[in-house]
Every structure is written in C-alpha cells, then in structure tokens.
Amino acid sequence: MGKLKGMSMEWIDNKLILIDQRYLPLEEIFFECTNYKQAAISIKDMIVRGAPAIGATAAFGMALASFEFDSEDKQNYIKKMQNAKIELSKTRPTAVNLFWALNRMYSLIEDKIENLETKEMSILLEKEAVNIAKEDIEINKAIGLNGGKLLNDGDTVLTHCNAGALATVDYGTALGVIRGAIESGKNIKVYADETRPYLQGARLTVWELMQDGIDTTLISDNMAGWVMNQGKIDAVVVGADRIAANGDTANKIGTYSVAVLAKRHGIPMYIAAPLSTIDMKTKTGEDIPIEERNHDEVRLCHKIKMVMDNVKVFNPSFDVTPNDLITAIITEKGVIKPPFDENLKKLFK
Numbered sequence: 001m002g003k004l005k006g007m008s009m010e011w012i013d014n015k016l017i018l019i020d021q022r023y024l025p026l027e028e029i030f031f032e033c034t035n036y037k038q039a040a041i042s043i044k045d046m047i048v049r050g051a052p053a054i055g056a057t058a059a060f061g062m063a064l065a066s067f068e069f070d071s072e073d074k075q076n077y078i079k080k081m082q083n084a085k086i087e088l089s090k091t092r093p094t095a096v097n098l099f100w101a102l103n104r105m106y107s108l109i110e111d112k113i114e115n116l117e118t119k120e121m122s123i124l125l126e127k128e129a130v131n132i133a134k135e136d137i138e139i140n141k142a143i144g145l146n147g148g149k150l151l152n153d154g155d156t157v158l159t160h161c162n163a164g165a166l167a168t169v170d171y172g173t174a175l176g177v178i179r180g181a182i183e184s185g186k187n188i189k190v191y192a193d194e195t196r197p198y199l200q201g202a203r204l205t206v207w208e209l210m211q212d213g214i215d216t217t218l219i220s221d222n223m224a225g226w227v228m229n230q231g232k233i234d235a236v237v238v239g240a241d242r243i244a245a246n247g248d249t250a251n252k253i254g255t256y257s258v259a260v261l262a263k264r265h266g267i268p269m270y271i272a273a274p275l276s277t278i279d280m281k282t283k284t285g286e287d288i289p290i291e292e293r294n295h296d297e298v299r300l301c302h303k304i305k306m307v308m309d310n311v312k313v314f315n316p317s318f319d320v321t322p323n324d325l326i327t328a329i330i331t332e333k334g335v336i337k338p339p340f341d342e343n344l345k346k347l348f349k
C-alpha cells in the first residue's frame, strides 16, 4: 500500500485527503475522497486547484476507480475505467496536466490488462498515482533549483495567482523558484497579486508564504503597474496551466496584463512549469481552451454580494500570454529561452 504526503494532498489507506482550498486561509478543513466521483467533484469545485495538483488528484481518482471496479470481469472493468477517465477529464478544460495524468494512468491499463488480473491492476495504478505525486515534488524542487539561479540576492518578485505547494503536490512551481532562491541563501521578497475573482493570491499564496516566513506584501491586481513603475519589482514569476508548442502560455486570468506591464517596465517575465504542462500538440495559444467559470465568482467578493443581481458578467478563468512577452520558461530540465518553438521542440526530442 502506497503512501504520500504533500501540502495539498495526502494518500493513505486507499484514501485521498485534500486540504479544502475553498476555505483557506480562514479555516483548515480536509476533504476525503474514497471514490473517483469525489475526486472529480473536488477538481470541479476547486477543493483542489492548480495544474499539477489537478493532475495528481485525477491520477488518484483513477486509482480509486480501480479499487471500486476491480471485482468486475475484465470487460466491465475496462468499460467502467473508461467512463471514470471521461468523467474526470470533464472537470476542468484548461490545465493540460489533467489530461496528461489521465492518459498516463489509462495507458497503463491498456498496456497491462491483458496479462494481469483486475486486482493486480489496482495495485499497479495506485503505485503509478503515488509515483506521479512523488515525482511532482521532485520536479518542483528541480524547477526551484533552476529558476532560483535567475533571481539575485535582494530581489523582489511579483507573482500572480497561486503556483505554490497548494497548486502542486508540494513545494510549488513559481513559489518553488522563490523557495529555491531563498534556500540557496538569497534574500527574496514577494509581492502577491490578490488575483480576483477567486483570490488565489490573497487567500492561498499569502497563506503559504507567510507560513514559511517569506517577506510577502499583498496588493490588489490593479496596483501591479504602479508598483512596477515605482521600481519595486525585479522579476515576475508565475505558473502555467498549459504551454503551447510555440511558448504561448495559459495561466490565471490577469497574467497577460502582468506580462504587458512587465514588458513596459523592462522586468523579466518568467513562467515556471513542469514538462507535463507543455502541450506540444497545441500549436499556439489560440488553440488552448479557456474555461469560463460561474458568474457569481465575479458578482460576489469571496461570498459577499457586491453588485446588482442581474448585471451581465464575463468570467474567463485564464488568459494567454503571447510568447513574445515571456523572458524564459523554467522547467525541471532547465531554463528555456526564445525562440520557444525551436527550443521546446529540442527539449522533447
């Protein structure tokens, strides 16, 4: 029986325990998944969020599905596992890590089912999900090591949304870069955008950075330009939900505005992401599906109604930063610089 413990999730006794991110930082409540439907709900309802954390949760979802269906005959087992994969894949459309993890889990079934019993399949799938989660932590540490070198002692970094331990299994991508730099002995300060409408920056990034004792200042999103203008920011580091083959990058809504501002002020704009976030099948940012979420996220400010009930709302959850606004993409395999189409191709060879 496998075991795994990270900040966002724990796998123990065939259960997935998630810290319920809807309530942070005011309450620390945990959500237990004992079946794959609960894993799907936890992704859809943002109990767990952030591209790599979504991927790992989906992987555990497939392991849970296998434990649910491994008393069936092989034919039924395969059918039910296919349905579980489809249901899990319908939860959120933008973060490619979700599909990456589901494909990795399902291809194991395709490869092994002929020669294994369904119960043996469950053991294998559980092991694979634990591997995905453990690898994620190692990958983030490598991203931290590679990206930490790009920051100078005394730098102040602006980040948007939450690409931290909560958005991964542990350690984080963008916040991993900050952690990596600090662990190498540099003094780094952080400005965190609050990240309307869901407030991942204010609620989650601030919470986890303050727990680590990292000097963090919260600003509202519309302050980023002025803060840059005042010379307070040395680098921007954000995560990604999907990076197209040409380097165009989908990340939390507002990232594009931050990138435009960074360009205007001559500040490097870094994307920190694992290879599983790079989707070489998606040619450019135009092909990335952008999730539109519930309009109440905009009508309400963290559950408090602020506006007329019938106001028209547009709530895209992500935007795409064109590759020409990106200084470099920090991965576990190194720092990728422009031209991204050429250099990403080389990375996957």
Ligand code: MRU
Pocket (backbone or CB within 6 Å): 049, 050, 051, 052, 095, 160, 161, 162, 163, 164, 167, 168, 172, 173, 174, 200, 238, 239, 240, 241, 251, 252, 253, 317
């Ligand atoms: O809607 P969310 O909270 O899932 O969006 C998360 C982000 O946009 C993160 O920046 C991204 O997933 C990278 S997480 C390491």
